[in-house]
Amino acid sequence: MSTTEQTTSLRASAGELAAQPVWLIMRLLDIPMRFAQRVIGVKRMPYLFILPNLAFFGIFVVIPLFVNLVYSVTGGTGLFMSQRPYVGDEQYGHLLNCDSIIDVSTCREDRFWRGVYNTLTFVVLQVSFMIVFSLVTALVLNRKIRARGFFRSVFFFPVLLSPVVVALIWKWILLRDGLLNAFLTSLGGAKILFFVSPAWAMFWAIFVSVWAHMGFFTLILLAGLQAISPDLYEAAEMDGTSKSRTFWRITLPLLWPNMLVVIVLALIRAVQIFDEVFVLTGGGPGTATQFLVQYIYTTGFASPTQNFGLAAAASVLLGGALLVLTLAQLFVAQRKERT
Amino acid sequence: MMSRIASFVLRRRNRRKLHWTDVFTYVYLFLGVALMFGPVVWLVLSSFKTQAALQEFPPTFLPLGQISAEVDGFEDPLPLYSVTMADGTVRELAQIRRIGIMAQMVDPANPQEKLQIPIAGREPVREFRLAIENYTKPLQQFSFFRFLRNSVVVTVGATIITLLINSMAAFGLSIYEFRGRNLTLGFIIGTLMIPITVILVPVFLVVTELGMVNSLWGVILPGAATPTGVFLLRQYMLTIPRDLIDAARMDKASEWSIYWRVVMPLSMPALAVLAIFSVMWRWNEFLWPLVVLTRNEVYTLQLGLNAFQGELQVQWHFVLAMTVVTLLPVTIVFAFLQRFITTGIASSGMK
Structure with a gap:
């Protein structure tokens, strides 16, 4: 044998x-x-087949969805419904109570608003960088290069790593006596305490999350680029069209449907940022990198006075924001299907 | 030499003029490799360094260990140093003890002669050595093994349940025409819009009511039904010829045996993709386990790692080794199933 x-x-x-x-x-x-x-009878068998899955959805998604609304209008510190008195819109009132919209410190729940502002800053910057870098990477990988499969998997590899692993990999590099500071001092610079400066902490939160997720979006864009017919490029080359003109007039318009998917997905993910940054900076220094999901987690679970009502109200507001983004995604997906 | 490398790298089929984008492409790719792989390589190298070596600044590139020498008259091996003597010569000496800024040293070749050396004038003699104990010690001393076991239980258990109930639902939704089918499909799409971050508090209530706080079931069950899984499998099952199912019915096969003897074997590729995704989701999951599991005994690897790195005195030599162990399974899966994963993501747009 x-x-x-x-x-x-x-x-x-x-x-x-x-x-x-x-x-x-x-x-x-x-x-x-x-x-x-x-x-x-056979006719009713499909109900039996879909039952387990629907039961799971019912118990762990639909019921919680309604319970969440109930939580957000009840007070007290109890977890169980019977221990929670109805308080109306008090939780929302508490969250939204600000003397001035511009100054976070005038809000009664300033941690929430810091979370909101931090999340907005993060979303705007992270999504922009994400789009630029995944587009450039996809364009580079779409060229006739050697070992394309290897390079593609290199850029994709971090996507599979767990957020905790991603955060620890970078934390180890960014520590006071870490690799990056060794590099800086070897160039004659001074050590930088990255996790003590708010601006640096935010920078690294954005950098690390782009590093970790860029490969995913690159893949979607690459699929779009590969679907563009090579004939179009050949025709453009025969006409002597410049490379930049080819990019703006052929590549980008034809890539646009995939681009929209990337933008919306990146937005939805960025709004929910938590894991990597929580392990990397712990939300610090102070509240500089504390985002909305961390606020919900801390308020509901990690603080000594577990305020479920406030956490629920905040997550209802987060859910509203995500709903808008998801509807945008569905709209985009439909338009993509039509074209 | 450099020009030959350059001409190899930049060699093209037709001798077109080199455009700036060609240069940019390769510069970008090599920077990309350094930036994407470099940190992981650095993690792995660091994880093999001893605790003392990790505290050095600037750090050495490779894991090094100090060489010790057996010296006559001393029970334990003594650490070797390369010492610059007053007359400028360099000798290799073993250190007996250190007193303040002076070190008492001995020549291994001549154990009778003891020397007093200022500590500034000595450098440890080192060789490439892997600190395997970073990996073996946590396995014995810490709850690391339990974390590993918990993670495996969650990953395997959740993946089996996910595959079973999702494929059942996909079977029901693809093979049959029944009232409420489109409604069900719409409902399942709807659940796609509700991530766990939005319903953190009430799911915790449900899990508490079910008595599953601090139990691995509390991690496994809430995410077992996945809309993406149902859709992935349904799309695949729709392509199975109906004749096969009709033929099975003619042979008096029960609906259940049509499901697992006809449709399931034919859906293997889609099941494999969902299994890979489920393993990745569960192995890497963080926020939900963080909420449900509060006791150390039930921590998964991710939670254990997070707890260790959050300690006041972080034992980096253990944390780094544990991080490597945590990323290993995913890396192995990736190495073997890379094509599967990338095409799966590119075609379904899910992760």
Whole structure:
């Protein structure tokens, strides 16, 4: 027997072994399902098939969605509904109570508003950088280059890393005695305490999240670029069209549907930023990199006085913002389908 | 030499004039490799350094360990230093002890002669050495192994449940025509709009009512039904010829056996994609476990890592090694299934 045959048969038997328990469970489930089929008839079987999934959605998405609204209009510190008195719009009033919209410190719940402003700053900057860098990367990867597969996977690799791992990789580089400060001092500069300066902390929050997620958006744009017919470029080249003109007149308009998807998806993700930055900076220094989701998490779960009502009210507002963005996404997706 | 490398890299099929974008492309690509891979390489290299080596500034590139020498008359091996003597010669000496700014040293070749050397004039003699103990110690001393086990349980358990219930739903929604089908589809699309960040508090209430706080079930169940999974599988199952299903019905197969004996085996590629995604989602999940799991014993790897890095005195030599272990499975999956993952994302736009 040749080696290839051996490995194939080995793999096949390993597969069989793994399939055994699955086969057994499915066989056992066959008995009640057959019985159910006899009772309710074939016509009603699809309901049985979609039931488990819908039950999960019902319990963990739909019910919570309504409960969230209830939480946001009740007060007290209890988790259970029976312990929570109705307070009307008090939670929202508390969140939105500001003497002046421009000055965050005049708000009663200034941590919320800092979260909002930080999130807005983050979203605007992060999404812009994300789009520019993923577009440039996609354009570069779409050229006739050597080892394209290798380069594509290099840019994609960080997407798979967990937010905690991403944050720790960069934290280790950015520490006071880290690699970057070693580099700066070797150039004759001084050490920079990146996590002590608010501006630097925000910069690295943006940088690290772009680093971690850029590959995902690059992939979507690359798929769009590869769908553009090469004939168009050949025709443009024959006409002697300049490269920049080709880019603005052919590439960008034809890439636009994918670009819109990227913009909306990047916005939806950026608004919900939490994991990487929470591990990287902990929201600090002070509240410089504390974002909306961290506010919800801290208010509801991580502070000594767990204020579920306030956290729920804040998440209803976040949900409203996301709803607008998601509707925009659906609108965009439909337009993409039509074109 | 450099020009030969340059001409190799920039060699083109037709000898067109070199445009600035050609140069830019390769500069960008190589900077990109450095920036994307460099930090990960640095993490792996650092994870093999000893605790003492990690505190050095500036850091060395490779993990180095100080060489020790057996010296007659001393029980333990003594650390070796390269010492610049007063007359300018350089000798390799072993250090017996350090007293203030002076070190008492001995020549390993001549153990009788003891020397007093100022500590400024000595450099440790080092060789490339991997501090494997960074990896082995956490496994024995800390709850690291438990975190690992919890993560595996969550990942495997959630993936099995997700595959089962999502494929059942996709089967129901693709093979049958029934009243309320479009409504159900619309409903499932609707749940796509509600990320966990929006319903953090009430899901916690539901999980508390079910008694699953601080239990791995509390992490596994809430995210088990995924709209993206249902859609991915449904799109695939729609392409299965209906004749096959009709033929099975003729043979008196039950609906359940049509599901798992006919449709499931034919949907293997889509199931594989969903399985890969589910493993990635669950292995990397952070915010929801952070809310549900508050006790150390039930922490997943991600939570354990976060807790260790948040300590007052961070034991970086352990944290770095644990980080490497955490990123390893995903990296291996990526190395083998890269094409699967990238085409899966490019075609479905999900992550």
